[in-house]
Amino acid sequence: QVQLQESGPGLVKPSETLSLTCTVSGGSISSYYWSWIRQPAGKGLEWIGRIYTSGSTNYNPSLKSRVTMSVDTSKNQFSLKLSSVTAADTAVYYCARDLYDSSGYNWFDPWGQGTLVTVSS
Amino acid sequence: QSVLTQPPSASGTPGQRVTISCSGSSSNIGSNTVNWYQQLPGTAPKLLIYSNNQRPSGVPDRFSGSKSGTSASLAISGLQSEDEADYYCAAWDDSLNGQVFGGGTKLTVL
Numbered sequence: 001q002v003q004l005q006e007s008g009p010g011l012v013k014p015s016e017t018l019s020l021t022c023t024v025s026g027g028s029i030s031s032y033y034w035s036w037i038r039q040p041a042g043k044g045l046e047w048i049g050r051i052y053t054s055g056s057t058n059y060n061p062s063l064k065s066r067v068t069m070s071v072d073t074s075k076n077q078f079s080l081k082l083s084s085v086t087a088a089d090t091a092v093y094y095c096a097r098d099l100y101d102s103s104g105y106n107w108f109d110p111w112g113q114g115t116l117v118t119v120s121s
Numbered sequence: 122q123s124v125l126t127q128p129p130s131a132s133g134t135p136g137q138r139v140t141i142s143c144s145g146s147s148s149n150i151g152s153n154t155v156n157w158y159q160q161l162p163g164t165a166p167k168l169l170i171y172s173n174n175q176r177p178s179g180v181p182d183r184f185s186g187s188k189s190g191t192s193a194s195l196a197i198s199g200l201q202s203e204d205e206a207d208y209y210c211a212a213w214d215d216s217l218n219g220q221v222f223g224g225g226t227k228l229t230v231l
């Protein structure tokens with residue numbers, strides 16, 4: 001079955017760019033949407049955005065000015081960059097497959113295990 | 122402040138039936154389907170219910186979902202200790218053109 005694994009630095013300095021990669025195994029990355037979701041400690045989930053394997057993206061309006069997503073189908077990977085980070089960006093970051101039914105309604109399955117990114121000097 | 126509103130906590134004793142509500146608006150729950158995710162302590166969220174009331178393979182039929190208008194509910198019958206977790210509702214929001222989540226409900230099995 002499809003499995004996702006996030007990777008990237010666990011510590012990022014304020015004002016710098018957070019970069020994470022999600023590696024998809026057990027299946028092809030092609031022809032799906034892929035999302036990033038984050039969760040600050042003790043808080044709820046926040047959708048960051050999604051990318052289709054064609055490169056088409058949708059971002060959370062609250063983060064749009066700082067987010068860039070990309071996909072590398074040859075490596076079965078997709079990536080997240082979040083610029084100008086502050087302590088408020090400290091969170092566990094999850095990647096997830098974004099599934100759609102024939103009516104266009106979506107859900108996330110599966111999820112990666114998550115990776116903690118701390119923003120601190 | 123989450124776009125979808127859930128009670129912060131819920132509780133029940135083993136064997137009981139509990140429900141968790143999720144309230145939204147016409148731009149999200151009112152016009153799109155609702156999904157529910159279960160997050161056990163220290164783990165990643167897992168899909169529990171999709172398309173309002175569909176269970177993925179492997180999810181016990183003790184879990185059920187429903188939607189009416191701009192609200193949705195998750196029901197758990199025959200409550201078990203392993204159901205103790207955080208539960209999140211989610212839906213696409215047409216106005217924001219993005220996915221929105223509820224703030225989560227912490228379920229305690231007494």
